[in-house]
């Protein structure tokens with residue numbers, strides 16, 4: 715199942731044709747139009763979709779501009795730093811041992827898969843393509859062996875980062891530096907877990923103006939998705955519809971010599987095989 719946000723309404727999506735079926739209409743209101751609301755009733759929704767025959771319903775075409783963030787209003791957005799060894803090395807940090815580096819992207823930074831992001835004046839804005847996990851139900855003190863049962867699906871995310879604020883000496887501001895408006899593009903839709911033959915091993919790439927800058931497999935994570943859910947949920951409950959940005963591999967601008975930052979007119983494409991891609995331009 716692939717679900718997207720088309721003009722603010724939840725839609726079952728057929729990516730090959732950029733078309734889909736409106737969930738509220740299909741279900742005669744049993745499931746509301748708000749894309750965020752479906753995660754609180756995820757099991758019911760999955761059962762409904764399986765028996766709905768939606769593929770045979772008339773589909774509505776949508777344009778890229780109509781796609782909003784598939785998970786527009788999570789109660790919590792977790793983000794993981796330093797989760798790939800080669801990115802730890804390029805960033806000049808030590809490999810985390812006892813647990814992942816956790817910060818947040820404040821939810822006002824969430825935007826959809828396509829559009830323009832305004833670069834903060836005088837900043838050094840960097841790119842981080844990431845796999846993003848969407849929670850299907852409350853997860854509290856969950857064992858890693860059970861953790862995938864708590865995941866609704868996966869989507870693509872960009873953890874845009876203004877490095878001057880993030881890495882300021884006094885004090886560093888990881889969460890603020892990654893939460894400017896538009897700094898959390900997500901999408902283009904959520905792909906449910908069972909659609910993947912191995913959700914722990916996906917190809918992730920990122921390119922700027924056609925030049926590939928990141929290319930890795932998510933199986934290289936230091937703390938894989940189940941371990942992230944176990945560690946986070948050992949402290950606090952994750953709620954249905956929460957997001958986890960799972961960290962970025964090497965190839966970011968801060969790790970280059972010379973360092974490189976996004977500039978106006980750049981086109982940034984972030985892609986995960988089996989999900990789709992994001993495309994941001996900068997102004």
Ligand code: ZN
Pocket residue numbers: 793794795842844873959961962
């Ligand atoms: Zn990141």
